[in-house]
Amino acid sequence: MSNADLVRLREDVCVDPLINGWYAWAFLLSPAAASFVQTRNVGRVEGLLQRVEQIKDLMVGSHLMATSLPEISGDEASQIHEALDRHSASTEAATALRNAILAVDGLLAKMNGGPLTPFYRDVPDILKGAVELVYDRYHRPGFFLHERVLYEDGWMNRQSQTMRLYGPQVKRRPAFLLPRFSQSDVFDIDLPFTHAGYDVLFRSRYQPTPFEHVCAALNVDQQRAAMLRPLFEETETASSEIPCDMVTPPAAKIFRYFGHASILASINGKTFLTDPWIPAFSTTAEDATYGLRDLPQHIDYVIISHAHADHLNVETLLELRHRVGHVYVPRGAGRSVNDPSMKVMIESLGFERVQEVDYFEDINLGDVTLTALPFFGEHGDLDVTAKASYLLSTRDFRCAFLSDSKNIVPELYDRLAARLHGGVDLVFVGMECEGAPVNWLYEPVLTSRVPQRLATSRRLAASDCSEASDLAARLDASQVAIYAMGYERSLAYLIGKTSTDDDWSHQEARRFIAQCNTSSRRATLMRGRMEMVFP
The missing domain is CATH 3.60.15.10 (Ribonuclease Z/Hydroxyacylglutathione hydrolase-like)
Known part of the structure; x- marks a missing residue:
């Protein structure tokens, strides 16, 4: 089959949007929330992997069954370590932002009802201009984050965004438990979520599209195209075939x-x-x-x-x-x-x-x-x-x-x-x-x-x-x-x-x-x- 032939992204292909290898959701998109969630995620996984190793050591020569272990094989544990290492720079940046927000939290204890202007000099440099210190109507100190500034300052690292595609032969993992690691039976796309190539890809879910157009849109070379191709099915017509029959009288x-x-x-x-x-x-x-x-x-x-x-x-x-x-x-x-x-x-x-x-x-x-x-x-x-x-x-x-x-x-x-x-x-x-x-x-x-x-x-x-x-x-x-x-x-x-x-x-x-x-x-x-x- 030639790349010029028309294909559609198969109906049973799953999509995992990832940020630093973790399934993307609201608290990983928002830079401030992500700084806390990502730091927590990494700490939990490192603790889990450490416990897996400890349990394995205890099992040597014992009668315990393998089912006593968490569902992580030795190879998977190694790959998860590699995934954490691969995203270590982003994790360090998230930790820096989290620590800066915690530092502002710490300033609140020093506020006693007096003017807040002197405290601005103690706001960490990376948050200056993005934080407003306030009292509420109960005279309790607090602060506001100007969230759009955090996006514009690059705390949302688009280079950490990827997309993973895979067919039904791959078991879909729980969304939030572990980061995704390298696998031979999945296809990873290293493009930020805003990339227009995703629109071409997902349009091909229902609209027959030349396979070469999909590859070009996603910057997929010929070698990787052979890995991507099994996720598509052949189609015989160029017409859009959406079986939505909600064409109804105007008043319905x-x-x-x-x-x-x-x-x-x-x-x-x-x-x-x-x-x-x-x-x-x-x-x-x-x-x-x-x-x-x-x-x-x-x-x-x-x-x-x-x-x-x-x-x-x-x-x-x-x-x-x-x-x-x-x-x-x-x-x-x-x-x-x-x-x-x-x-x-x-x-x-x-x-x-x-x-x-x-x-x-x-x-x-x-x-x-x-x-x-x-x-x-x-x-x-x-x-x-x-x-x-x-x-x-x-x-x-x-x-x-x-x-x-x-x-x-x-x-x-x-x-x-x-x-x-x-x-x-x-x-x-x-x-x-x-x-x-x-x-x-x-x-x-x-x-x-x-x-x-x-x-x-x-x-x-x-x-x-x-x-x-x-x-x-x-x-x-x-x-x-x-x-x-x-x-x-x-x-x-x-x-x-x-x-x-x-x-x-x-x-x-x-x-x-x-x-x-x-x-x-x-x-x-x-x-x-x-x-x-x-x-």
Whole structure:
């Protein structure tokens, strides 16, 4: 076969965007957060590798089984050491930034209510001009980071960004546990995420493309082209073959489920995609959803609710960048390590039209209005501003996407109902109400670990049955769709496990559905290949 022949990137090819060899997510994109997370990651892995060696020494001549060891072979341990060494320069830079931020933390203890001007001379040089010292209204000292300055100063090292491609014969590793190391059965691309060659690559997922064009776009020479070629399939036609059949009458509304919190909404001829995290491979299996090839060539608007990796997913965003018109994100202060700006972050991925939305701000998109709503819960009670739920409304239809919101303050939904002067036709609500303790995600960026007793009570949790029932009643919702439950096996690499019907969250969801079935309100659990159609 010649390179001029038309090919498509295979549906079952997985993509891992990497930063210093680690799976990319929000806290590795934001320079300030990354300085803490990367330092923590390296320390954990070095400790794990040391324990592996200690256990091996203890096993010599013993009757212990190999299953007593962590799932790391000797060769893998050696390769992980090599990966850490390969990225040591970036790790040193991250450590320098982290230490500088900690030094500013240390200055706070010296502030006693007097003027802060003298303290600026003690701010580390690498942060001067990027830090503002302040008192809050309780007279407590603190500081703001001007996050965009950190990006512009080069603390986001684009040379550390790579992309790994591999087929189904390679086991997909847990996203955050270990760095990726060299393997013979994967294909690594050493280009920053903003490189235009990725758009050519991911467009070929659905649009037949000459293989030589893909190689040229990615700077792949002839020798490496032979390694890349098995990840593509031959195709006989140059036509774009996207099997998306959401071509509907202008007044129709269709909501197609793409897994987790990803809903493709077609409303009055416009397309909206919420929290895109979409598996590379779509099948007809019971728990499989629609896949990347089932999306339209152009998506008018992407709407992202918050920066957790199952909602702001770097992997899927990069796959879709060339298809997306505009991205809407909640307005965030972007002034603290634990609350990075989603706008700046997504712009750093090469998106050009990213707009922030304030709570209760209406964005007029022709005959559809987008409104950002307050988002309570899911963040362990931390001061996180970059989070929002959304409402899409037309003259005669309203749909709310509540993501992982927890109904902590029911009066919020009274306010929304009063503002709407009527009910909501469709509400998407997350009910993963068990949630992980706050330390699970945020420990690296906190000044100290939350005590276990408190951490387990401050969980990253959404609404339970009673909370979901209450908000649905207050919004006078005609129909409720439960989503973001973690059912899809293809997403377990990032969530950490596949949810089952026995989980408490799913028991609560079933209770909620049963309650709705005894009333005029309908409830549906989004799972598999599902879509909802409204006239």
